Every structure is written in C-alpha cells, then in structure tokens.
Amino acid sequence: MKQLSERIKEAAFGSLSSGQVEMVIGWQKGPLWWQSFPAFITDPGETASLIWDPFSVSNLNKYLLNEVPKKKIALFLKGCDALGFNQLLRDGRVEREKVLLFGIPCDGLVDPARVEATGLSKGLLQVKKEREELVFYYKEGQRKAPARDFYYSKCLSCRYPNPVTCDEMLGEAVPCQPLERFANVSKLEAASLEERFTYWSRHFSRCIRCFACRNVCPACSCRECIFDIAEPRWLGKAKESGETLFYHITRAYHVAGRCVDCGECARICPLGIPLAELNRKFIKDINELYGEYDAGADLDKEAPLLTFKSDDPDVSA
Amino acid sequence: MKRIGVFVCWCGTNIANTVNIEAVTEAAGKMPGVVYAGNYKYMCSEIGQSKIKSAIIREKLDRFVVASCSPRMHESTFRKTAAAAGLNPYLVEIANIREHCSWVHKNKGEATAKAIALIRAAVAKAARDKELWATQIPVEHRALVIGGGIGGIQAALDIADAGFEVDLVERTPSIGGHMAQLDKTFPTLDCSACILTPKMGEAASHPKITLYTYSEVEKVDGYVGNFEATIRKKARSVDLEKCTGCGICWEKCPSRVKSEFDEALSMRKAIYIPFPQAVPNVPVIDRASCRWFTREKCGICRKTCPAGAVNFDQEDEVLQKKYGAIVVATGFDVLDLDDFGEYSYGKHPDVLTSLEFERILNSSGPTGGRLLRPSNQSPPKNVVFIQCVGSRDKSRGKPYCSKICCMYSAKHVILFKEKYPEAQAYVFYIDIRTAGKDFEEFHRRAVEEYGALYLKGSAGKVFPDGDKLLVKGVDSLSGHALEIEADMVVLATAIKAKSDAPQLARLLGISTDTHAFFMEAHPKLRPVEAHTAGIFLAGACQGPKDIPETVSQASGAAAKAIVLLSKENLLSDPCVSEVNESLCTGCLACIKVCPYSAITEKTIEEKIHGKALQRRVAEVNVALCQGCGSCTVSCRPGAVNLKGFTNEQIMAEVDAICL
Numbered sequence: 001m002k003q004l005s006e007r008i009k010e011a012a013f014g015s016l017s018s019g020q021v022e023m024v025i026g027w028q029k030g031p032l033w034w035q036s037f038p039a040f041i042t043d044p045g046e047t048a049s050l051i052w053d054p055f056s057v058s059n060l061n062k063y064l065l066n067e068v069p070k071k072k073i074a075l076f077l078k079g080c081d082a083l084g085f086n087q088l089l090r091d092g093r094v095e096r097e098k099v100l101l102f103g104i105p106c107d108g109l110v111d112p113a114r115v116e117a118t119g120l121s122k123g124l125l126q127v128k129k130e131r132e133e134l135v136f137y138y139k140e141g142q143r144k145a146p147a148r149d150f151y152y153s154k155c156l157s158c159r160y161p162n163p164v165t166c167d168e169m170l171g172e173a174v175p176c177q178p179l180e181r182f183a184n185v186s187k188l189e190a191a192s193l194e195e196r197f198t199y200w201s202r203h204f205s206r207c208i209r210c211f212a213c214r215n216v217c218p219a220c221s222c223r224e225c226i227f228d229i230a231e232p233r234w235l236g237k238a239k240e241s242g243e244t245l246f247y248h249i250t251r252a253y254h255v256a257g258r259c260v261d262c263g264e265c266a267r268i269c270p271l272g273i274p275l276a277e278l279n280r281k282f283i284k285d286i287n288e289l290y291g292e293y294d295a296g297a298d299l300d301k302e303a304p305l306l307t308f309k310s311d312d313p314d315v316s317a
Numbered sequence: 318m319k320r321i322g323v324f325v326c327w328c329g330t331n332i333a334n335t336v337n338i339e340a341v342t343e344a345a346g347k348m349p350g351v352v353y354a355g356n357y358k359y360m361c362s363e364i365g366q367s368k369i370k371s372a373i374i375r376e377k378l379d380r381f382v383v384a385s386c387s388p389r390m391h392e393s394t395f396r397k398t399a400a401a402a403g404l405n406p407y408l409v410e411i412a413n414i415r416e417h418c419s420w421v422h423k424n425k426g427e428a429t430a431k432a433i434a435l436i437r438a439a440v441a442k443a444a445r446d447k448e449l450w451a452t453q454i455p456v457e458h459r460a461l462v463i464g465g466g467i468g469g470i471q472a473a474l475d476i477a478d479a480g481f482e483v484d485l486v487e488r489t490p491s492i493g494g495h496m497a498q499l500d501k502t503f504p505t506l507d508c509s510a511c512i513l514t515p516k517m518g519e520a521a522s523h524p525k526i527t528l529y530t531y532s533e534v535e536k537v538d539g540y541v542g543n544f545e546a547t548i549r550k551k552a553r554s555v556d557l558e559k560c561t562g563c564g565i566c567w568e569k570c571p572s573r574v575k576s577e578f579d580e581a582l583s584m585r586k587a588i589y590i591p592f593p594q595a596v597p598n599v600p601v602i603d604r605a606s607c608r609w610f611t612r613e614k615c616g617i618c619r620k621t622c623p624a625g626a627v628n629f630d631q632e633d634e635v636l637q638k639k640y641g642a643i644v645v646a647t648g649f650d651v652l653d654l655d656d657f658g659e660y661s662y663g664k665h666p667d668v669l670t671s672l673e674f675e676r677i678l679n680s681s682g683p684t685g686g687r688l689l690r691p692s693n694q695s696p697p698k699n700v701v702f703i704q705c706v707g708s709r710d711k712s713r714g715k716p717y718c719s720k721i722c723c724m725y726s727a728k729h730v731i732l733f734k735e736k737y738p739e740a741q742a743y744v745f746y747i748d749i750r751t752a753g754k755d756f757e758e759f760h761r762r763a764v765e766e767y768g769a770l771y772l773k774g775s776a777g778k779v780f781p782d783g784d785k786l787l788v789k790g791v792d793s794l795s796g797h798a799l800e801i802e803a804d805m806v807v808l809a810t811a812i813k814a815k816s817d818a819p820q821l822a823r824l825l826g827i828s829t830d831t832h833a834f835f836m837e838a839h840p841k842l843r844p845v846e847a848h849t850a851g852i853f854l855a856g857a858c859q860g861p862k863d864i865p866e867t868v869s870q871a872s873g874a875a876a877k878a879i880v881l882l883s884k885e886n887l888l889s890d891p892c893v894s895e896v897n898e899s900l901c902t903g904c905l906a907c908i909k910v911c912p913y914s915a916i917t918e919k920t921i922e923e924k925i926h927g928k929a930l931q932r933r934v935a936e937v938n939v940a941l942c943q944g945c946g947s948c949t950v951s952c953r954p955g956a957v958n959l960k961g962f963t964n965e966q967i968m969a970e971v972d973a974i975c976l
C-alpha cells in the first residue's frame with residue numbers, strides 16, 4: 001500500500017508540474033481513522049497530501065461532471081470506478097481526451113462498520129494494510145487481523161479488481177476471486193410474490209430519500225434528475241410509501257442495462273438498503289433474455305435495452 | 318384562468334344508455350377551469366357542432382373537451398369545429414366515454430363515475446394545451462408498387478393512368494405472380510394467360526411505369542409523401558437493352574434445374590425465362606446453377622448470343638428513389654405440407670397440390686396441357702380432390718378459410734371432366750363456400766353437369782396401393798366409412814402469408830395480423846390502407862383473395878394513392894417531439910429508439926462559470942418526427958417531450974384520475 005501511495009503522489013506531481021493536467025482528483029486523509037476524502041489539487045506542491053489506504057473507497061469519476069477543464073484532469077480509478085467511468089463515457093457525459101486515468105488494482109477496501117462491529121475501533125488511531133492483513137494501531141500498540149474479514153461486501157463479489165480502462169496502471173495486477181453475485185437474487189426469485197413485496201416494502205419503508213444512492217451512481221449522470229424537477233413534479237415530497245416505491249422502481253429502471261454493478265449505491269446507503277439485489281435482478285434478467293452483457297466492461301457490445309433485434313424474446317408473453 | 322367548455326355526447330343511446338348524461342354534465346361544470354358544460358344527442362352532427370361553435374363565442378371559451386367516442390373517430394371533426402370558431406384546433410381534447418366506458422360497462426352508476434373521471438383527466442390535459450400549428454410538407458409525385466402479381470400490375474396501371482410515375486418492383490425475373498401459373502380461371506373459365514398477358518404488356522410499355530424485375534426493396538425511410546426507398550436490382554447477367562429474347566441461349570445451356578414456375582414438375586435451364594410470356598422477355602442467369610459461375614467453365618450462352626447480351630460481370634445495382642406513396646402487393650404462398658404426412662404428398666407422384674395441378678392442366682405447363690398421371694403418364698379415371706388441406710385447421714395449419722379453394726376445386730373438377738368425360742371426380746369438403754357473383758352457379762355445374770361426387774367429411778388418409786392410391790375417409794352425412802381407389806389426389810392447400818411478410822412489414826413500418834397477412838387500418842372503413850400513412854395494400858398479401866377481389870382492392874389502393882399524389886403539399890401533424898436542451902444530457906438513447914430516424918445529435922455551446930463549454934444534445938427533425946412518443950419514454954430526465962402529449966399533460970391526467 002505504501003508503495004502505491006508513493007506512486008500516486010509521483011503520478012499526481014508529474015502530471016501537474018508538467019502542465020499535462022490542470023487538476024488532480026485523488027484521496028486525502030481526514031482526521032479520523034476511517035476518513036479518506038476526495039481531494040481536488042491544482043498545485044503540484046500539494047500532491048504530497050494524496051494518499052491510498054484501505055478507506056479510499058469514494059468513486060472519484062462523478063466529480064468530473066462538475067468540472068469544465070481547459071486541459072485535462074487526472075483521476076485515480078479502482079476496478080469498480082473504471083466500470084463507472086466507462087458508463088459515463090458511453091452516456092456521453094465525459095470526454096476521454098479530457099482525462100488522464102491512473103489505474104489502481106485493488107483487492108478490496110475496508111468497511112468501517114465491520115471494524116466497529118468487532119469492537120476493534122475503540123481507541124483506534126490508524127489502520128494499515130500489510131499484504132493480506134490489516135494492522136490496527138492504538139496508543140498502546142497494534143493488533144492484526146485478516147483483511148478480507150473487514151472488506152465491503154461489494155468488494156467480496158468484485159469481478160474487476162483490476163481497472164478495465166486507464167492510461168497508466170499503478171501497481172501490479174491483483175488476483176480476482178469474486179463470490180457469486182446473484183446468490184441473493186436467486187433466493188428472492190424463489191420466494192412468492194407476497195414475500196417479495198413484503199421484503200422490499202419493508203426495506204423501502206426505511207428509506208429517507210436522501211438520494212445518496214443516486215448521487216453516487218455513475219449511471220445517474222443526468223444534468224437534472226427527474227426526482228428534482230419541479231414541473232412536472234414526478235416525485236412528491238411527502239414521506240409516503242408510494243412515493244418511495246416510485247422512486248426506487250424508477251431509479252432501478254433508469255439504471256437498468258447501464259448499471260455497472262459497482263456496488264456504490266448499496267455501499268453509500270445510510271440505512272443499509274440492499275439496492276444491489278434490485279440492480280442485480282435487472283442484470284440477471286438482461287443476461288438471461290438478451291445474452292450476457294456487462295455494462296461498463298463490454299464497451300464493444302450494443303446496449304441490449306437500446307437495441308431492437310427481430311429475434312428478441314417477447315418479454316410480455 | 319382558462320375558460321374550458323365541456324360537451325358531453327349521448328351518441329344516441331350508445332353512451333346515454335349506460336352513462337347518466339345529466340350527472341356527468343353537472344359534474345363537468347364544476348371541474349377546475351370549466352366555465353360551461355352542455356350535452357347533446359349527436360355532438361358530431363351539424364347541430365351538435367354549431368352548439369359548440371356558439372358556446373365558444375357566447376362563453377368566450379378558449380379551449381374545450383368533447384366527451385364522446387374514440388378520438389380516432391371524430392378528433393379531426395372537432396378540430397375543424399374549433400378552427401371554424403376561430404380557436405386553434407389543438408386546443409381540443411376528447412374524453413373517450415364510449416369505447417373506453419359505455420361500451421365496456423353494464424353498471425350505470427359505475428360507468429357514470431368512470432365517465433366523470435375520464436372527463437376530469439381530459440379537462441386537466443386541456444388546461445395545459447398550447448396552440449400548435451401544422452406545417453406544410455411537399456409531396457413527391459411518384460409511387461412505388463412492391464410485387465408484380467395481378468394486384469401490383471393493376472395498381473401500377475391505375476396510378477400511371479392518372480399521370481403519375483410508378484416504379485413496379487418484382488422479386489422474380491418476370492411480373493405476373495401466381496395468376497401466370499393458373500390454367501383457366503373461375504367462374505368464367507377464361508384462360509388466365511389470355512387475360513393476364515395483355516395487362517403485363519401494358520405495364521411494360523406504359524410510359525409512366527418503370528419495371529424493376531429480379532429486384533427487391535431493401536430499405537424504406539421517410540414518411541407519407543416523402544418515402545425514400547433503396548432498391549436492389551439483382552444482377553441478371555443479361556443486358557436488358559441488348560437482349561432480343563430470341564431464346565438461343567436457354568436452348569443451348571447445358572445446365573438443368575427444377576423450374577420454380579412449374580412447381581418443380583419440369584426442368585429449366587440455368588439461363589432462363591420462367592415462362593414463355595414472361596415480361597420482360599429477357600432471361601436471367603441463375604448463378605447458383607450456372608456452370609460458368611460454379612465451375613468457371615462453359616460460357617456457351619455468351620458465345621451463342623447473337624446480340625452479345627450475356628454479361629457475366631454484371632453486378633447488382635442499388636438505387637435510391639423517392640416516392641410519395643407505396644402500394645404493397647406481394648401476394649401469398651401456399652402452405653408447406655410437411656406436417657400432413659397422411660396424404661402421402663411428396664411420397665407418391667400422383668398426389669399433387671392444387672397449384673401443381675394447375676400447371677399440369679396448363680397448355681404451357683410441364684405436360685403441354687395433357688392431363689396424365691405423373692407416375693406412369695396414363696390418363697386418370699378417378700381423381701379425388703381434398704379441400705381445406707391446412708385451412709380451418711387450428712392444430713396443424715391455419716384457422717382461417719383460404720376462401721378460393723372451394724371455387725378452384727370446382728374449376729378443377731370441370732377442367733378434368735372436360736378432358737375425360739367418362740372419368741369420375743370426388744371432392745371431400747367441410748363446407749362449400751361460394752359467396753361470390755356467379756360462384757354458386759359455377760359450383761352447381763360441377764355437381765350437376767359434370768357429376769362430381771361431393772362428400773361432406775374428411776379424407777383421413779391416402780395410401781399408395783399397387784399402382785393406385787387408396788383414399789380413406791368418412792362421409793359425415795351418412796356416417797359411412799369410405800374407401801376410394803384413385804389415380805390422382807389433388808390437395809387444396811391452404812393459402813398463407815408470404816414467409817418473409819414480417820420482415821417486409823418491419824422494413825415498411827406496417828403491421829401484420831396473427832397470420833402475418835398485412836393489416837389494414839380499419840377492417841371495414843379503411844380496408845386498403847395500412848396503419849402507416851401513405852402505404853396501401855392490394856391483393857392476397859392482406860388476406861386470401863381471388864383475382865376479382867385482388868383487382869378491386871388494387872384499384873382501391875391506387876385511388877387512395879392517387880388522392881395523395883395529387884396534393885401539392887400535406888399538412889404535417891404538429892404533435893411532434895422537442896428537446897429541452899438544458900435537460901438533455903446527450904446520452905442519445907432517444908436516437909436509438911426513434912423508428913423514423915428523426916433524431917440527430919448536435920453540439921451546442923454554453924457558458925458555465927464564465928467558461929464556454931461545448932456539449933452534445935439531441936435534436937428532433939420535425940419533418941421526420943411522426944409523434945410516436947418512443948423517445949419520450951427512453952429519456953430518463955424527461956428532456957424530450959411530445960407536443961400535445963407532454964409529460965406535464967400526462968401527469969396532470971394521471972393526477973386528475975387518481976387524486
């Protein structure tokens with residue numbers, strides 16, 4: 001990790017000082033052990049503050065939508081981020097020539113909630129990764145534990161730990177050993193209609209409509225989202241279960257066929273609503289109906305929901 | 318505040334019997350923005366319309382809702398009413414309280430409540446109506462006719478006689494279609510070729526008609542008045558201009574293959590004309606069976622052609638042409654009998670389809686018109702005709718009646734008996750359907766004058782039995798099992814849609830019915846028009862038909878096309894989509910779904926934080942947009958919106974019904 005941190009600093013410094021890019025977007029450490037924030041750096045002198053640690057989970061590429069670069073912007077991409085970047089590209093929301101991409105092979109990042117759950121967080125100052133282990137630093141000393149036990153569930157089922165696209169890869173490729181991602185979907189599919197409705201109604205009834213799941217999503221890159229538009233008001237403001245269902249069903253349909261399964265929405269949700277299961281149901285259906293399609297990775301394939309073929313299955317039948 | 322009028326129609330008793338008109342009128346009067354509500358027995362009548370006009374003036378209405386039948390019936394009527402009273406015609410909404418309400422409900426209380434809800438939705442939509450203006454689009458004064466059977470030939474001749482240029486595209490080397498294969502035609506028994514050949518000649522020599530034989534339409538873009546078609550003229554390998562049709566080439570050609578025109582009952586050459594009266598009388602080389610093309614040997618035709626017309630290097634030619642109207646006349650196929658093993662078809666040479674029988678009867682056919690058993694060239698004594706093979710058969714064939722088989726089977730009986738007065742004809746039938754002018758008389762002749770034995774019932778099985786055929790069946794009137802020893806069996810094979818009809822429909826943007834016949838816009842009132850404006854249907858491609866029906870429909874389609882082509886301009890529907898550039902993210906999903914290729918991308922420039930930014934957005938070409946609305950559902954942020962049916966209006970309708 002140390003090494004990668006150094007390479008990130010070097011890459012940022014090099015591209016800024018040479019004038020190749022006008023901004024670098026990376027991560028900086030916050031005051032607490034679990035805080036790694038997006039950082040926007042234009043001064044080569046500040047690149048030393050960039051880091052790479054087990055909490056550099058934020059996907060940086062959606063920040064590109066706010067920037068209007070004259071030259072280029074440099075950006076660090078993990079495997080999941082690269083998929084999202086490709087989707088933004090496909091949707092015409094970023095220009096490939098306007099970005100310099102540094103790829104980071106990543107075998108998983110740490111979910112602070114799992115650290116808390118084990119009680120290791122008490123008095124915790126810092127967490128570092130050393131090969132397959134996490135080292136927890138306290139005033140009194142350190143403790144070690146297998147890293148994989150603390151990873152986000154999205155990381156455990158990650159199929160592309162090595163970025164599928166970038167200009168320069170920083171670091172060695174990591175092995176890929178994903179868990180079966182449709183296991184929960186298959187379980188739900190086997191349940192009855194009532195059971196499924198209860199399952200989702202229960203989950204969605206907790207949603208506070210913070211829209212974090214939309215904001216973080218690389219497939220949600222609209223200039224103005226329909227859920228924010230006042231006229232027509234597609235979504236009412238009232239805390240009403242029908243409105244929340246409408247939000248979730250519509251969001252899921254909007255990302256259907258474009259969701260890259262980066263897992264960000266489910267990760268970001270403060271209520272732990274299992275959005276990945278909804279997205280993956282769509283992915284599974286699309287794969288089964290129109291053939292395997294991996295949004296974000298299959299750039300040379302036509303998007304199945306935007307193409308009509310005469311032998312497409314008749315889904316209504 | 319808007320000043321909305323609501324006019325509730327009784328539609329005689331159609332609506333009034335099921336919907337409480339007074340209650341509906343009263344409720345409508347209280348809806349937001351409504352300043353007047355009235356009702357009348359027939360709103361579409363002169364009196365009804367003048368009631369609307371005077372209410373517009375008296376009540377200073379600035380828009381109105383008519384609660385009546387489907388907008389497909391009278392939307393245009395009421396738009397004209399609005400225009401006559403000085404209102405923009407697009408400030409009119411229809412609440413369909415007939416098809417959507419009174420016709421589908423029995424309970425008056427519930428139907429009344431539903432009618433009120435439908436009107437509330439229409440009022441909410443009307444409140445958001447904006448003035449729209451139709452634009453003029455010019456008409457290309459040329460017609461395309463696809464398919465050169467009798468239907469296509471007739472349509473082409475009629476349109477050309479009206480003074481418009483016509484391109485007639487035929488897939489096979491000659492025009493003529495199935496009619497060219499027939500011997501004599503019911504109910505008059507005139508020879509098919511004798512009445513068809515002059516028409517073919519007329520089409521070929523008409524100064525306004527261009528024939529494209531051995532050609533196919535590959536692509537059609539555009540819209541009514543302005544279609545653009547891509548036509549592929551397949552390489553004939555013979556120069557149409559130079560060839561004199563002398564026939565030396567096909568005499569000398571050493572390669573022989575089965576003749577499609579003779580239903581594989583005879584052989585033709587690799588360089589061939591399908592039949593002696595072919596138009597144009599210029600052969601084609603079937604490259605798949607030509608020795609020059611398969612083995613790079615031979616070339617006899619080129620050597621012997623006195624006109625030097627054979628050209629092995631000829632290539633397909635692809636033409637782009639513009640048309641104002643299209644007539645589709647691609648005809649039919651006969652059902653494949655693979656699933657009907659019980660008739661021994663294909664296993665015994667004396668079991669024939671009716672079309673093969675036509676060829677055998679025909680004097681230019683494989684036997685020169687001598688009706689002999691294919692197995693041993695002897696004259697048949699007993700012939701069994703089996704009707705409805707694959708017709709009215711839900712399980713293996715087609716559920717519909719092929720319509721022409723009763724008549725041509727009677728014809729076959731008569732023609733057979735004319736040749737062999739001593740012989741016997743048997744006909745197995747389910748029902749006899751002879752509803753046409755002189756049809757019943759014709760059928761009676763087969764029975765009474767020619768002594769055909771009509772057996773009501775099904776022929777269950779046909780077995781080869783020595784040099785005969787044994788036909789087993791049941792006479793359902795007497796209940797007796799029957800066994801007939803036959804020399805020949807003729808199967809009245811069902812008529813079906815052309816196997817590639819769905820592809821052609823997709824290419825043209827028209828619809829097909831469940832049996833793949835092209836669908837007319839209205840089964841009663843618009844039988845010759847397709848759903849897509851500017852495309853007309855003629856002949857058996859729309860459903861099984863005999864020649865007189867085909868010709869009448871072709872002339873009807875031609876008349877409709879002529880009406881269209883006679884116009885200088887068409888009014889375009891202003892209900893087209895538009896893009897809100899500030900919402901458009903440039904994802905271009907809309908481009909991919911637009912069936913009319915009406916959307917393109919463009920780059921716009923805007924200032925953000927003082928910096929000029931270029932970005933891509935979608936743009937709708939209003940001349941191409943047909944207002945189908947597909948784009949609006951593909952657009953996630955709702956940036957593309959259909960005028961007259963905006964997202965705002967639809968949401969207002971939903972709210973009016975639900976809230």
Ligand SMILES: Cc1cc2nc3c(=O)[nH]c(=O)nc-3n(C[C@H](O)[C@H](O)[C@H](O)COP(=O)(O)OP(=O)(O)OC[C@H]3O[C@@H](n4cnc5c(N)ncnc54)[C@H](O)[C@@H]3O)c2cc1C
Pocket residue numbers: 463464465466467468469486487488489492493494495496499501502503504532533534646647648649651671672675721725728815821855856857858862863864865867
């Ligand atoms: C056995 C039999 C006996 C009959 N006897 C009688 C009778 O005695 N009296 C009577 O009135 N009717 C009779 N009929 C019915 C008659 O054949 C039809 O009514 C008539 O042929 C219909 O004409 P059409 O032009 O619609 O179709 P068709 O005759 O099928 O012509 C269609 C033409 O379109 C061409 N085509 C098809 N697809 C394309 C394409 N994609 N592009 C370009 N060209 C295309 C075809 O090659 C063909 O030339 C009989 C039918 C059968 C099967």
Ligand code: SF4
Pocket residue numbers: 213216217218219220255258259260261262263264265266279
């Ligand atoms: S829906 Fe969720 S998993 Fe899919 S692309 Fe968006 S953030 Fe990633």
Ligand code: SF4
Pocket residue numbers: 214219220221222224225226227250251254255953954
């Ligand atoms: S929810 Fe739909 S409209 Fe909103 S940002 Fe996502 S894709 Fe766009």
Ligand code: SF4
Pocket residue numbers: 206207208209210211212213214268269270271272273275
């Ligand atoms: S992030 Fe969670 S709580 Fe927030 S809107 Fe999405 S599902 Fe609801």
Ligand code: SF4
Pocket residue numbers: 896900901902903904905906907908934935951952953954955956957
């Ligand atoms: S679908 Fe909507 S956002 Fe996408 S290009 Fe079309 S109008 Fe723009």
Ligand code: SF4
Pocket residue numbers: 893894910911912913914915916937941942943944945946947948949959
């Ligand atoms: S409404 Fe949209 S999809 Fe339909 S024709 Fe017009 S632009 Fe194309």
